[in-house]
Amino acid sequence: MEELSSVAVTAAAGVQGDFRGAVRQGPDGARKQPRRQVSLIEAESWRAALRDLDIPDDAFLPWHARRANLCVSGLRLPRAAGAVIAIGPTCRIEITMECDPCSRMDEIKPGLMAALTPDWRGGVLGRVLDDGEIAVGDEVRIEQ
Template sequence: MAAGRLLGIARHDRPRGPMEVLDHVSVSAAGGVQGDFRGAVRPGRKPRRQISLIEAESWEAALADLGRAGDDDLQWWKRRANLLTQGIRLPRQAGAIIAIGDSLRIEVTTECDPCSRMEEIAPGLKAVLLPDWRGGALGRVIADGEIALGDEIRIIE
């Protein structure tokens, strides 16, 4: 079974709030990434975008297409994603299960379509993130876990 690594963790406590980059965090079905405003599940609602993931390879390809490869002003967390993966292709379909570390399990719910906010970050960024799920995947937490940079990532379903 192919495995990748967790390269980055980030969160923001409010819409448009600054991103905080972390080296470890708790993630739960009740609250998503601890301290991230998107993770809390509202009563009577099914979480669809509780956590977001993006591949380092997709981010780098998008920046290369934009002509900004290696640009220190465009760090991965500017995409507003929670988790940065490396060395594994994230599933491109809803229902797939991603395992991170010992116990965290995330069910993919949909593609993370880049929004107009990406244009505020860099002109043309939205367009280069559109092909082949380059903007990442959204999911819901189905099993809680503690995660840290360097943890193994596997696709289990």
């Protein structure tokens, strides 16, 4: 994982540099955009999970240990498929599902998987509707 101050997010490739977001050709030959193209987590949910594990806020366990693409702060992400999040002037992402924490989280810190499970704390997954260059500090809005 690499923390960046800005990155391109596109419908064709997801988050620049993350191969999991790229559109792929299906068995029928059609090109399909993945439902798991971009992952987002709330900074507040990450901190709540760490508090559940008695990890103080000043102990350093960065949000990207969750392996999410993007971290938002000061905004509650929608907990429903179909909602649309706008980031910066042009990027729009449709929420497709909850991002369930995997057992890899317990390799980082025992109990982290369970601490990320309630109330979609593990974040959300989505697909890119509109491309955009996004940067730390950009406005994040819920459109629907």
